[in-house]
Amino acid sequence: MKKTKSISRAKWGYICILPFFVTYFIFSFLPLVDTIRYSFYEYYRSGIRTIGPNFVGFDNYISVMGPDFFTYLKNTFILWIIGFVPQIVIALLLASWFVDARLKIRGEQFFKVVIYLPNLIMASAFAMLFFTLFSTSGPVNSILANLGLVDGPIDFMGTPTGTRLLVALMNFLMWFGNTTIMLMAAIMGISQDVFEAASIDGCTPRQTFFHITLPLIRPILTYTLITSLIGGLQMFDVPQILTNGQGNPNRTSYTLIMWLNNLLRAPDYGRAGALSVYLFVVSGILCIMVYRMVNRDDEKKIRRRFNRN
Amino acid sequence: MIRKNNSNIARSFVAHFTLIILSFMCLFFFYILIVNSTCSHAELQKGFSALPKSNALVNFRNVANDGTFPMLKGIVNSIIVSSLCAAICTYFSALTAFGLYVYDFKLKKVAFTFIMVILVMPTQVTALGFLRLIRNMGFYDTLIPLILPSIASPAVFYFMYSYLKSNLQLSLVEAARIDGCGEIKIFNQIVFPIMKPAIAVQAIFTFVGSWNNYFVPALVLESKDKATVPILIATLRGADYMNFDMGKIYMMITVAIVPIIIAYLFLSKFIIAGVALGGVKE
The missing domain is CATH 1.10.3720.10 (MetI-like)
Known part of the structure; x- marks a missing residue:
């Protein structure tokens, strides 16, 4: 009797998860298979003529893996890292300040609201805003000139460093608040006893930070690092709008996804496919790292629950 | 003990100072955006002014009536x-x-x-x-x-x-x-x-x-x-934006960004609690 009942309920389990899996199958899995399939074909438009699809084996993979690939990979990495390093440093500092009762931070809620705000802003509109603000005749130059800091207008987007720094600044502003709040939650998850014990033992704030807080929140730091890396790999909106899809000057802020976007529009399906497969492999590896971490946490929690009982 | 208190006060000062600088950076660009969206093209050509002007409604009407x-x-x-x-x-x-x-x-x-x-x-x-x-x-x-x-x-x-x-x-x-x-x-x-x-x-x-x-x-x-x-x-x-009415351009960006900011101000407590939940992964 009981057995039949549980079988009839199993049916409901499948019904509940069916929409998710059907949608995933249609809109993600089939496209993935199709993407992989076209990566082996020569299929592009040249003028008004469409060439292919002809099977060409691994030709697309070889042709995509040229000097351009490494340049764009390097650009993507540079744009990500110069935004990420200040982001994680500032977030760690702010998070440890917010939870430190001795500092008596006033208006904590206000600061949190303000620093999280840029995260919700449309990246494309934000990039367009920066483009107008930092243009040679824009308000930033006008303010700098009024303050007497510069002789002539600075062409921020005329140099590779300038453009990259602007992209990094936007990414920093958009993400440091989010990271701060996440790290804060992680630090507050640490038992208060540990901090008290440290304080009784005469730990300075610096020692407490480096020898207690940091090691204890390492899992979430790694998680932040990897999810940010995945986000960095997908960097598109900000450099695309800021440079109007050109990655100027001289393609120094041209990212991998901007390239993919261009190949899809050309259209050059074969090479777009090969590039997608490379990106898929890299993100797949990163995904498995995230999976392992999330899963290990669950195991740890279960073990702890057992110990408690 | 007094020395310890002093060091805490110094640290507290640094913390507040940093927070204010960062908050300024977060708000500054949106402040310019909103001020500029109230200026006419001619006013914007003269350089940046820190106070809002009265052209907001005209700019908004221009944005609303633009077919392009x-x-x-x-x-x-x-x-x-x-x-x-x-x-x-x-x-x-x-x-x-x-x-x-x-x-x-x-x-x-x-x-x-x-x-x-x-x-x-x-x-x-x-x-x-x-x-x-x-x-x-x-x-x-x-x-x-x-x-x-x-x-x-x-x-x-x-x-x-x-x-x-x-x-x-x-x-x-x-x-x-x-x-x-x-x-x-x-x-x-x-x-x-x-x-x-x-x-x-x-x-x-x-x-x-x-x-x-x-x-x-x-x-x-x-x-x-x-x-x-x-x-x-x-x-x-x-587009060839340099020939455009800059007041209108700022208003377009404002229209894209500001509804979310307003909604955020009402829901901020809720949203920040939600972000924090994502951080409790240990």
């Missing part, structure tokens, strides 16, 4: 897409979480592991196949491909699943069954209300994510009257 960049139509499209996304994404994620948490079935473990593996998989890697699929299905240049795929959102599912795990007692489901409640009714009338806080948080994040999405709409939308806000912003960037 149908901003208001874009906002309507964006609202349609984002609200529907938020609704179906949260409902089906909650349903999936419910199915995997409450019932026992053979493929349960496989299904869960699968979703966890694809948790952070970027959508861009399947864009080629997605674009071709959408063309073959006849959904090209419609809003449907922006809405339907959000039924399968692994990250939202994971949030819902964690929430269920700490907030739903299985005995409650059992009790409802004994009272003769059907399984669908259990979800819709008992579990769904319990999940309301999680659903509200994720609805906000999904709405914002979809509102800000640029990559997919840029691929599947073509005609102007279907364009969402980010597409219009990108078109604006691609």
